[in-house]
Structure formats: structure tokens, C-alpha cells
Amino acid sequence: MYKSLEVYEKFLKSEATKKTYLHYFNAFLKWLNQSLGNSITADGLLEMDQKSLQMYVEDYILNLRTRLSPSSLPSIIAALEHFFAMNDKDLQFKRIRKMIPPPNKKAGEHAWSTKDLQKMLRNSSPNRDRAFIHLLASTGCRIGALEDLELRHLLSMSDGCRAVLIYEGSNEEYWGFLTPEACNAVDEYIEERRRDGEAIDSKSPLFRSAYQVGAQKVKPMSIASAKMIALRLAHSVKRNKIGRRYDIMSAHGFRKRFNTILKSNDKANPSLAEKLMGHRGVFALDGSYLKPSVEVLFKEFKKHIPFLAIDDSERNKIELVQKEARIKELEEVNHVEIKEIKDKIKNHDQIMEAFSGLVDNLRKFTGNPNLLKSLEVGYIPDPNKKGPQIVLSREDDDIPPLIRQRSIS
Template sequence: MDNKPRCLILFENSCKSKKTFVTYIEFLDRFLKWAHKDFESLLLVPQIELEEILQDYCIYLKKRVDNKEISPNSVPYFFNGIFKFLKVNRKKIEIESITQLFPEKSKLGGDLAITTEQCKILLDSTGDKRDKALIHVFSATGARPEAICELQLKNMESNHDGFFKLILYSGHSHEMVTFLHPEAAKAVTEYLEWRRSRGENLTDDSHVFKGNFSECHEKMSNSVMETTMTRLWKNSGIKRKKIGNNYDIATIRGFRKRFDTVLEMNPEVSMGATQYLMDHAGYLSGKHYRRPTVEQLFESYKKATPDLIIHNESRLKLEIKQKDIQFRENESEKDKRITNLEKKLANVEILLLGLKSKGI
């Protein structure tokens, strides 16, 4: 029998992911320690008294904000886990009586997208094949870090023309499809070949990105991924402006902003395709009747590819290849038209011969 109190079991099961629970329980524990309560005793506090305790806690946090100990934007996060715990355990409170006390939010950093030139500088700052592949994947997909951490080889397949198709969040209700253009696909392939050359037995269940140590076969964790990207930014020498606790170009989200900008600025990419490829929950819920098909998504992605590619050489190679394909398609279409005309001419000749034989 689980020794956890039932209220905590309910709380844990109400969280959609383990990561969410870990985050929520950390903030809940901080509050309980401050209030000198435990999980069960908190639920026994009368509603009005509980609301006053929560209001006092908010005032305490605002003092920490004034002392520059925490950001005013972080205050709501201190309460999310508390509110969730109370709600799932049917403990009613007037939430607005607490949220009205929240401090005014300050301007956040991370407003800017990383530029293509800055992507080049990041790539040039490292010789590590894993790091290079990671930069390419972020810039080519704009994916969230947790999606890349969970990506396995069985979720990645060669599409055609050098593109890869990726299935993110495989097996989850949030599952989605995205793509890697040839430049990014090549970087990932080189990284995987490097791992094989070092004797690693890669299977369908192997993760595309693994942890730091050569003997480690575990997937790359979110924290390791963030640490790796932070190190790359630091080593690159790129100057970023500090705004509060954040930079004007976010370490990972900057890639996501670049991806979004490229899609939104391309008139040939539909809003539906942009929303889907950006992993926006509304378009992944299945509630949209005009949800793009995989083929439509791929066509949209290909139209955005020239602006997603980092190096000019790779962009030029793709353009030459696409022009060659277009030329071949045009030649094939021309051959078909000539063949059709020849057939029509032959039919006309047969008809004329028939008429001639009848003396017409």
C-alpha cells in the first residue's frame, strides 16, 4: 500500500506529466514550509483563514520581488501548484482574492529571434558533431527541447530529396509531424555515423541525441540540452543583451522564434501549416476541420526551406537540385504533350485515309 497521503496521490495523478508534478511539488513544498503546514493539515484550514494565509504568502513574495530576489513574472508560478493541489482535493478558495495581489509583470527578455548569421557563428564555435546536429535540428524545426530529448531513431525516416520526416511526441495525444531539410538531415546523419564508428549499437529505440559521456546510452536530458546550448552561446562570442534574468535572444527559444518568423513571412505557407509546425496546441487537438495533411505540411515546409537553411552553399545546392527536378518534370510533361499530339495526328491520318477510301 502506498504510504503517501491520498491528497498527494490525487495531486500527482492530476498532473499531465512527471515534469509538471516535479515542478508543482517543489513550489508547493516551499509554501508548506513557509506556512508551517503539511499536505493534509493544509486541507483542514477553514476557507477564509486559508485565503488569508495565501494572501500573506503573496505579500511575502512581493517583498522578495522588491528586494530583487525573484522576478515579478515568477510569482504566478509559485501559486500554480498550490491552486492545483487545492482544486483536485476539492478545497474551495476564492482564487481571485489572491491573484489580485500579484505584482505587475516586467518586460521579459527573449523577444528576438536568432539570425541565420548567428546560427553560422554557433556552428563555427564547435567541432562536436552532436552539438552541430543539435543546432541544425533546432534551427530546422523550431521544436521544443522536450520533443527533441524524446526523439528516437524509429521516429525519424528519410522522406525524399534529402529531407527527413520526424514524429515528435510519438504515442502521445500531442503527437505531430515535422521535417528536417537536407542540410540539417546531413548533420544528424553524420552525428549518428560518428556514434556507430565508435562501436555504439544503434537500434530503432535509440535516442537521436544522447547524454554527455561516450559510454552513456541514455537520452540527452532537458537540463543537459539547455546546458549544452548555453555553453555554445558563451563560446561563440555572440553578444546578447541581458533583460532581467533573461537575454534578448533566448538560448533555445530564439531558434523557435526564427522558425516562426520564417514561416509567417512566407506568403506561400498557410496559417494552418504555420500553427501546426509551430506545435501550437490548438492545431494539434484535432478540432480543426482544415487541419493540414502530411503532404500539405511537407509542401509548405519545402517552400520555407531556403530561408531555414543556414549555409549559402547548402541553399545553392538545394536550388540547383530543385531546378533540375523542375527541368526534368517540364521535359517529361513536354514529352507527354508531344506523344499526345503524335497520337492525335495519327488518328487524323487514319480518319483521312478512311474518308479517301470512301471517295469523299
């Protein structure tokens, strides 16, 4: 490899970005050689004077303006800028960016509907395609994440679900989850590979490349293959074409559906929903300070399972299970509340019994059987009877006070 390209690749972190940037750079180099009738290499490009390089890059962008949409140009310019910057060529890319025309109305803004996914499943026979559809629909992950997924990244959760560790070991690492029907689709695909002779272990790729014999060397499904599967599935569903593009992106339409479902749920926690999307969060500091556990995220995910489910019967089954769980929860709450009420009644009866005993003792002590009679249930006071009078007198200072007359009723 040319030294200039080694430097170019060295400072690109993501493998997907490396492939994309190299593709854009090689396309520029091919155009330049065709235009000049030469065979200039990447290293040879750096031997040109800066003024010529500036002119060639500008001509290339002007040429692309006639063929590509404005939204395609920024990433191409970024790829070229990275090459020249890493090889100490200071071109005026601020000026080059001024050549990008105003953006058109974006295509591909819509999401796949549940009915679209149902149609895809009806038109898909391979288990790999079915698992592919369910995983993207359930996790909403980017299609570039599939290449690195292995079976060890799946973690069993309650209610027939699984957690999926996406982008393990990177700054973008996050947890996604599989619905019960997605788990079933993945299990069927893995079992098919096992029957075909593949030795499955924890480090086996979740999606492997196409094979004739299961026992042959296992390679993970490439991003290019994943995009081709998404494109083939998209062709089985009717889409509206806007210019050269469609209103629903073949792969990203799954992610848009996932995002739409989460954000449309009134019970959703916005910050946790963003985490399930693999985003940093809603607020500026969520990326640094909000680090929810997989259990907390799963609790949030469970709110959306009925809406993420693709099969109508599966959705009805999930809703029934959730309703039964809710009924059981309410019954348990009612049982606790009834027990508390019974305990309060029991305590009340004990207090009243103790109070009744106290009154009986007072009546015996005072010799007045009508003492505190007015507190008894059903008591009707005598209207002709005078109110209570207590008269105290002392015949002598040394004699204790005597109750001369007491009429308490």
C-alpha cells in the same frame, strides 16, 4: 511520499508539468517554513485552517511580486491552486490572481537568426551540440520533446530528409521533419556513439546523457540538460538584455525562428504550417477535421527547406537541386505539350486529306472540275463572273428535278 503530494501528482498528465509544479510548490513550502521557523510538511499544510492558508499564499505572492516579473506569477499560482484544489482546500484564487501586476513589455520576443546559428555551430565542437542545433532549427519543436525521442521515431523521406514523430502516443502528437543537413548532423552524432561502444538500436534515445564510456548504461538526455546546452550555446552569441532577461530566449528562439520562416513564405499553406508547429491549426475545427498525412506535411515542409538551412553552401545546393527539378518538370510539360500539338496537326492533315478526297469525288460525280474551287489555297475569284445560280425545273411531276444550269465555283 506524502499522501497530499500523491494526489497532487496523480492528476497532472505531463511529466514536465509535474516537475515544474512540484518545484513551485516546494519553493512555497520552503519560504513558509523559513518565515514561520517551522518544518511543515505538505500533509501538515492541509491541517491549517483555511483563513491562515489564504493569508500565507497571499503573502507569498506579494513577496514574489518584488522579485519576479509579472509573467512568472501565473504558473506559480496555478501550481499552488492545483495542490489545494486536489486536496479539498477551496482558497480564493480569483482574489490571489488580482495581485498579479500589469505585465511589462515581454522580453525574448525575437528569434535566432541564421547567422546566430552559424556562429553557434562554429563555437560548438561536440557532435551532440551540433545535432541539437540542427534538430531544433529544422523541426522547431519544444525543447521538452527531446527527452522522449528515440531512433524509431525517425522515418526516411525523399530528398535526403527524415520525418520525426514528436510526442508519440499523446494528444499533442505531430510530425516534424529534418532537412538534409540536419540528417547529416544527427547521423554523425549517432555514428560517434556507435564508435564509442554504444549498442545502437531502434529504441536508443536520439539524444543520450553525457557519458565517459559509450558502453555504460544509456540514459536519455534530460530536459534540464537540454536547457543547459541551449543556455551555453546562447552565451556564444551576442544578445541584448532587457531587464533581467534577454531579447532572444535560449531554447525557444529556435522555435520562433522556425515559425517566422514558415509564416514569411508566400507559398506557405497557413493551416499546414500550423500543423508543422504542432498547433491545432488556423481555424476552430482544424484540430478535429484537418488530419493531413505525413506525405502532405512533407510536401509543405519542402517549400521551406532552403530558408531553414543553416549553412549557406547547403542552402545554395538545395536551391540548385530545386531549380534543376523545376527545369526537368518544365521540360516534361513542354514535351507533353509538343506531342499534343503534333497529334493535333496530324489529325488536321488527316481531316484535310479526307475532305480533299470528298471534293474530288463530288467533282467527278457532278462533272464540274471547278466545284468548291474557292476553298483551295491561293484561289482568286473572277470579278466578272456571276454568282452561283441553281435553277430547278420539273417537266412533269413524275420526272425527277433536273439541274438546268449550275454554276458553282
